[in-house]
Amino acid sequence: MDSSVDITDIGTWEPPFIQPHKMGALNKFGQRTLRDNICREVFGVPVNDLVRRYGSPVFVVGEKHLRQNIRRIKSAFEQRYNLAVHGWSYKTNYISAICRILHQEGSLAEVVSKFEYEKARFLGVPGEQIIFNGPNKPKDILRRAIEDGALIQADHMEELKMLEAVADELGRIVKIGIRINFDTGFTEPWSRFGFNLESGQVNEAINFISRSDHLRLSSLHSHIGTFVLEPRAYAEQVRIMCELMRKLEGVENVAIDTIDIGGGIPSRNALQTIYLPPEQAVPDINEYADAICEALLAGTRYRKEIGKELPRLIFESGRAVIDDAEVLITSVVGTKRLPDGRRAAILDAGTNLLFTAYWYNHQVKMTRNAAGSEEETVLYGPLCMNIDVVRHSISLPPLAAGDHLVISPVGAYNNTQWLQFIEYRPNVVLAQESGGCSVIRQAEDLGVMMAQDQIPAHLASLDLSGKIRPLSRSGNHPTLNRKLV
Amino acid sequence: MTMAAAELLKELSKDDRLSRIAVSDTGFIFDPQTGQSFTLNKTGLVTLSHLKKGSSIDETADQLARQYGVTEEVALNSVEAFLLQLGRYL
Numbered sequence: 001m002d003s004s005v006d007i008t009d010i011g012t013w014e015p016p017f018i019q020p021h022k023m024g025a026l027n028k029f030g031q032r033t034l035r036d037n038i039c040r041e042v043f044g045v046p047v048n049d050l051v052r053r054y055g056s057p058v059f060v061v062g063e064k065h066l067r068q069n070i071r072r073i074k075s076a077f078e079q080r081y082n083l084a085v086h087g088w089s090y091k092t093n094y095i096s097a098i099c100r101i102l103h104q105e106g107s108l109a110e111v112v113s114k115f116e117y118e119k120a121r122f123l124g125v126p127g128e129q130i131i132f133n134g135p136n137k138p139k140d141i142l143r144r145a146i147e148d149g150a151l152i153q154a155d156h157m158e159e160l161k162m163l164e165a166v167a168d169e170l171g172r173i174v175k176i177g178i179r180i181n182f183d184t185g186f187t188e189p190w191s192r193f194g195f196n197l198e199s200g201q202v203n204e205a206i207n208f209i210s211r212s213d214h215l216r217l218s219s220l221h222s223h224i225g226t227f228v229l230e231p232r233a234y235a236e237q238v239r240i241m242c243e244l245m246r247k248l249e250g251v252e253n254v255a256i257d258t259i260d261i262g263g264g265i266p267s268r269n270a271l272q273t274i275y276l277p278p279e280q281a282v283p284d285i286n287e288y289a290d291a292i293c294e295a296l297l298a299g300t301r302y303r304k305e306i307g308k309e310l311p312r313l314i315f316e317s318g319r320a321v322i323d324d325a326e327v328l329i330t331s332v333v334g335t336k337r338l339p340d341g342r343r344a345a346i347l348d349a350g351t352n353l354l355f356t357a358y359w360y361n362h363q364v365k366m367t368r369n370a371a372g373s374e375e376e377t378v379l380y381g382p383l384c385m386n387i388d389v390v391r392h393s394i395s396l397p398p399l400a401a402g403d404h405l406v407i408s409p410v411g412a413y414n415n416t417q418w419l420q421f422i423e424y425r426p427n428v429v430l431a432q433e434s435g436g437c438s439v440i441r442q443a444e445d446l447g448v449m450m451a452q453d454q455i456p457a458h459l460a461s462l463d464l465s466g467k468i469r470p471l472s473r474s475g476n477h478p479t480l481n482r483k484l485v
Numbered sequence: 486m487t488m489a490a491a492e493l494l495k496e497l498s499k500d501d502r503l504s505r506i507a508v509s510d511t512g513f514i515f516d517p518q519t520g521q522s523f524t525l526n527k528t529g530l531v532t533l534s535h536l537k538k539g540s541s542i543d544e545t546a547d548q549l550a551r552q553y554g555v556t557e558e559v560a561l562n563s564v565e566a567f568l569l570q571l572g573r574y575l
């Protein structure tokens with residue numbers, strides 16, 4: 001190394017660019033060190049095999065990982081409060097095999113729409129093991145849920161009235177819950193869902209129920225937010241709910257046997273707005289279970305004194321259960337140097353499959369040891385939309401077309417919020433606990449996409465004779481002709 | 486932008502700062518003052534070698550334009566942007 005250089009190979013033009021080295025990225029000889037950043041296998045299966053068998057992109061779920069997650073989370077709660085029950089939030093990921101795994105592990109189904117309700121029943125979940133939440137429950141599905149014995153938790157006054165009407169029609173006494181919202185002082189209150197406590201809406205709902213001939217209030221439900229990083233927020237939630245339960249002791253038609261605290265416990269994912277890595281920012285599940293169960297034991301102590309049973313605790317954790325049990329394998333289809341000097345790569349999966357890329361900085365790992373130093377790189381998806389960005393800035397070695405990348409954690413909300421825009425949705429594969437893999441959601445093809453379209457009779461045939469100018473006869477192109485004269 | 490880049494070049498040329506920076510022919514560079522190391526792409530390496538020899542911004546742009554067959558304007562903009570990057574790191 002000298003302070004003057006002779007350059008024999010000047011390369012081809014691109015904007016001149018300087019990239020600082022990260023500490024530890026190169027050793028003292030200026031060579032790349034072996035990094036932990038290489039991921040050749042996911043859930044014990046080689047990435048190359050997965051792509052060869054199931055194509056790219058492909059989602060992969062680890063069965064063993066998922067079962068370990070749910071067991072750990074359930075035991076954290078059950079150890080501290082033996083009436084704790086988990087409700088699997090379908091909207092987090094309702095691929096049938098995943099729901100079945102969680103039901104096998106003892107989770108109830110927590111559904112929030114007619115579709116989700118019908119899906120849970122279709123999968124064999126008995127009505128008594130379904131919690132029916134959500135702001136839009138049409139009358140026909142409410143009737144079915146009542147007949148099935150599901151726990152319906154009402155969101156607003158019109159729903160309460162509809163419940164009363166349907167129960168009347170069926171001549172049944174129906175145990176229901178109500179969703180409530182209030183300020184814990186920790187999270188932004190989700191006041192659009194349920195009855196507000198501070199403004200007296202909860203009282204109105206209770207008054208309605210206590211005058212009702214058919215409704216009995218047995219459950220209080222609330223959900224304080226998403227990715228709640230502060231366990232004390234749940235302690236406060238539980239304290240407020242128990243205080244309300246205590247106030248309601250002895251009220252006509254009210255006998256609370258369930259406190260449902262919703263979901264919102266974070267997964268080990270990196271929110272774009274949070275600087276610390278998830279290992280540091282996200283408290284362990286045991287800290288949440290501690291805060292929640294301690295507050296619950298304190299808030300229900302009076303029940304022991306009056307000789308009443310303790311309520312069961314339902315928690316509806318979604319992302320904390322599934323997020324890190326699923327990855328997305330994607331491939332590089334092209335690379336660019338942007339005018340501002342940054343590297344960019346175009347992937348075969350974008351925000352169509354990775355809706356959560358709008359708020360997380362997902363982990364991205366290479367599957368081979370790449371030569372060359374890391375540079376700030378932008379990862380784009382395949383959509384014709386400017387907002388289709390998988391990572392805005394990530395330090396990566398030079399990528400080449402055909403490289404596979406493993407993106408994680410992706411198990412929560414992507415297989416439900418993915419959008420069908422210009423691309424087929426890919427296979428979702430389960431790496432089975434017993435070894436081997438199986439497809440749990442088949443890739444879409446033209447047949448799937450056309451199945452819902454209907455063509456009216458007057459559009460039945462496509463006769464184009466003489467109506468469309470062929471693209472290739474450019475001599476007829478009006479603007480071209482104008483330029484030529 | 487032109488002013489800022491010219492100022493930066495003046496600043497970086499003080500006390501032979503720029504010429505003391507070690508550069509390998511693969512584009513690995515080391516700044517003895519901070520202990521920080523960097524990688525340059527090929528054009529970055531060519532550009533820095535002109536600047537290290539004391540070429541002005543215009544002279545550097547002129548040579549790049551000839552070496553790579555790009556317009557003076559493209560070369561000039563790139564040299565200025567490159568100097569701003571150097572200013573951030575050195």
Ligand SMILES: Cc1ncc(COP(=O)(O)O)c(C=O)c1O
Nearest residue numbers: 089223263264265316317318319
């Ligand atoms: C009522 C209810 N329960 C459970 C969940 C699951 O939340 P999470 O995945 O954050 O645990 C949600 C998500 O919005 C919800 O609204």
